[in-house]
Amino acid sequence: MSEQHHIWRIWARHLQNWGVKGFAAWLLEATAPVHLIGAQLVYISQPLLGVFITQDHVRSVASVLERPDETRALVHFLLEEPSP
Numbered sequence: 894m895s896e897q898h899h900i901w902r903i904w905a906r907h908l909q910n911w912g913v914k915g916f917a918a919w920l921l922e923a924t925a926p927v928h929l930i931g932a933q934l935v936y937i938s939q940p941l942l943g944v945f946i947t948q949d950h951v952r953s954v955a956s957v958l959e960r961p962d963e964t965r966a967l968v969h970f971l972l973e974e975p976s977p
Contacts, residue, residue, distance in 0.1 A: 897963075900953045901970050908971065918971040921957075921964055932958035 908914040924931070935942065935955040942951045957963045 896949065897953060897956075898970070900950055901967055903950075905971055914971055918968045921968050921971075925961065925964065928958040928961070928964060932956075 905914060908917045932955045935951060935958065939948070939951050957967050
């Protein structure tokens with residue numbers, strides 16, 4: 894399993910625990926037109942975000958927002974990942 898999928902699995906577990914996994918997938922799809930701007934905000938906020946989450950996760954968020962193919966893959970992953 895790639896590092897990216899390992900991170901996605903962690904995110905899916907947290908989103909499932911919070912009861913928002915389906916909503917998160919929908920939100921990713923609905924906000925697609927502004928993902929590039931979001932990725933840039935993540936890059937700019939890296940020092941602040943690094944206090945709360947690891948740099949690997951920050952880079953993964955930016956990558957997902959920056960690349961439409963990764964966004965679609967994550968949405969598919971969230972919708973197909975079985976609940977724990």
